[in-house]
Amino acid sequence: MLKDILVIILSLLMSSCIKETNPVIDDLNESYLSGEGVFILNEGNFRSGNGSLSFFSYDSLKIFNHVFLDINQRPLGDIPYSMIIHGTMAYIVVNNSGKIEVVNSRDMTSAATINGILSPRYVSFIDETKAYVTSLYSDSLAILDLSSNSVSGYINLRKSSESIVIVHTTAYVANWTGGNEIIVINTDNDQVTDSIEVGAEPESMVIDKNETLWVLCNGGWKREYFAELIGIDTRTNSIKKRLTFPSINDSPTCLQIDGKGEMLFYILDGIRRMNIDDVQLPVVDFIPNSDHSFYKMGVNPDNDEIFVTDAVDYVQKGNVLRYRREGTLISEMQVGIIPGGICFKFNADTNTQTK
């Protein structure tokens, strides 16, 4: 008996000396990042720090998970929300970590981390040296100096900001949570010049081939207002089309557009599609959800393939579904927890952005 006790005590004391440096361990896979493909940002659970980055390779037709962790040997952070490639660098906005990870787009090695940004959501590039960062909680837009990877200033919006679209020297910024405005900024002097009243909670925006800004207003979570799809003429900043969703319970999200700038897509349980010239909202699904929980989507501007994320139950690993332009399913691949933002990678220096 005494011998057993001694063994127990010694083993416990020895295990006390275990030193851990990285608390989270995940299965490792070989990364394969060369060639064209699609990045999927897995948000992970709020405050759990288990966000990750997946990559679908067009060369191998394989999906590679936790790419950032594998290459940089540290987790990506809490709620990676959006990603955009600019030249040879990619910018990953990690919302609840308050940072932007700057990585080399070819191999995902870390180049810099821009800290100290309050709840960042999207990055949009003005020119080779300047970008804007929207914020869920701050009432200012952060200005990034791309040469030093630092915040060089702020534009006071007096409102929070979500999606952003740049048209020539004008930035259109959506005031999503609790808002109903599109704020107009002159990117030459970083001054707010105008605001456009739209529907309740403008959630996502795209620009079409005619430089019409399409704004999807989801009506707010309390369902007090009808959701709307609004077209704004960016030459006059006036509303030229306003389509109201038929049910107060309709809550469309994630507006996207095809490569030609002609077809609009959004999620409303399934995926709906409409031409920019249509005068009515589509009443049937272009792609039914088929018991998936569609969360975010992206349309490849090069081949119009549609990538849709399925968050399943928001607890376990989700999936990404790849569809042809005509809506037929090509493949379904497992990614990380709560897959959200999608970013397309091309060999040419094409800027793409997640939605």
Place this chain on the structure above:
Amino acid sequence: MLLSMPLHGQISPGHNTILIKEVEILGKTISQDNKGYKTLHIDSSMVGDYSQRTLADLIAENSLIYIKTYGSDGLATSSFRGTGPAHTQITWNNINLNNPMIGQSDLSIVPAGFLDDIYIYYGSGSMSINSGGSGGVIDLETKPAWNGQNVLTLNPGTGSFGRHSGLLKVKAGNAGFQSVTKAFCKNSENNFRYLNSVSGQVPYYETRKNNEARQIGFIQELYYRNLKSTFSARLWYQSASRNLPVPITSPTMNPPEKQHDESLRAMFTYDYLRGLTDLNFTAAFISDKLDYTNTLASVNSDNLSRRIILKGEIERRINSVLKVEFAFNNELNIVNTNNYEGIKVRNLASAYTIAEADIDSWLVAKLLVREMLQDTRLLSPDFSVSSEIKPFQGKYYFIKVSFSKNSKIPTLNDMYWSPGGNPELENENGYSSEVTWEMTNTISKSLRIKNDLTFFRNHLYNMIQWHPGDFSYWVADNISTLTSTGLESSVDINFTASVFRLRLNAGYSYTRATNEELNADNLILSGKQLVYIPVNQINALLRLSLRQFYSTITTRYTGRRFLTADNSQYLPQYSVSNLNLGLKLNTQCTSWDIGFIIENLFNANYQNIAYYPMPRRSYLVSIVFQLKK
């Protein structure tokens, strides 16, 4: 090996001065004679060692209950046998303290120095206290000492990371009247250094920020007794203000998140004993205020719950074989919060009866049946059956077998949180079964060994889970099923030789807890271990005392805990040891206890919750001065 593994059994004092307590008959509750069920008693001598620490520390080091904590002074909750915090009831002298909004209690803001005894009732054994504790009940006891001695206790403490605390106790009175006053205050900066391996290109040490905590508390108790009855009045006020640090994955995000908890608890108890009848009546009022602010996110959550509880028990021995108890409990909840639409009121009434039969000298059987009324809705009855068998005459060996159906009503947040609360939620129900083998061997006058081994199985269904709804928010539904099976084993060795005392208490638990959901999409999760439920845990406590010197070393091993429902990520196992060295000096009227505690003796870097670092090695000096008259 398992049988030789120590389990935390009856905790006995390791002090070199032993006070033999007066036997109290009045006020004894039937629950503490929990025949047929596994019960753990942590007595005042062991509780006294934690006078400068929290209930979370005490439970973690003296039981196999898993404590999930966000770090020093951060939210700490308990998990029994794979169940969640809402399946643990924290009671104060048998009155439920769990906040009705969230259905749980924060063990980190309960100063252990306020407590005299702790009883832990596992699984089915919790039902004689209250319903809903499918995991178990942790009952916090405060009581008088009818020894006619007036005692003033001053207990200051200071330690690492800006920690300063003080405890005052005054016990005064005579054989018929007692007044007990306790006051506690604590300030902690909690600005410890930790290894950040997630935020930079290479791991680096940094200081935890926005982690300050301030706490004050006060208890006043008055007791009066005569030959047949005891009357007590108790008041407990406590307040805790804490800054809430962010996970280290948010290196520069320290939003001014703050939480302020404030509780006021008043309790009046009347015990009457006449012949073979014991009558107990308790009335209690509990007010819990919880304010959370995050100015950055414009969140200002104000929550006030008030409860009025009436509880009555009558116990009577019918004959030499049969003892019966009838009891009722009524709890009125009133909640005012800006997170609900309007003030919500809920009334819970329950009645239960217990029959206990001493069938033979070797066999006891017990039956409990409870019926609950939630507002106007009559719920399906709960029950518990147990048996205690003493297979060998003259030996203190026992087999305890129990089976129960227990139910837990939804929390008010589950029902009314806006958005997503679901007023149509049904009760969570579950069946629990367990078998315990317990034996105590007195080897010699100086050596006593106690072992026990328990196998348990819980099956909870209709469990409430929040899931994404039709809109952009989550909703609560009865969709989940939990099954947990496992074993607990412990050994407690006491050795005394003249002025030397040794106590070794250690335990091992194995818990397999899985979630089965009724959603076809979630079949992949079937059979996966629940998140933050360690499969393996080991505890060990070794206490040595020689004359006026004493030393205690405790070690906790916590196995791998999964972070994701599909078990793809996990936190690695860790082991943490604490060392307590002390010196006791006694004079005729005074006593001094000078203690020096080293927490995390081997300086382990570890996390109990992912990305919330725990302090590395720290120190605490405590002085207990007692003036007795």
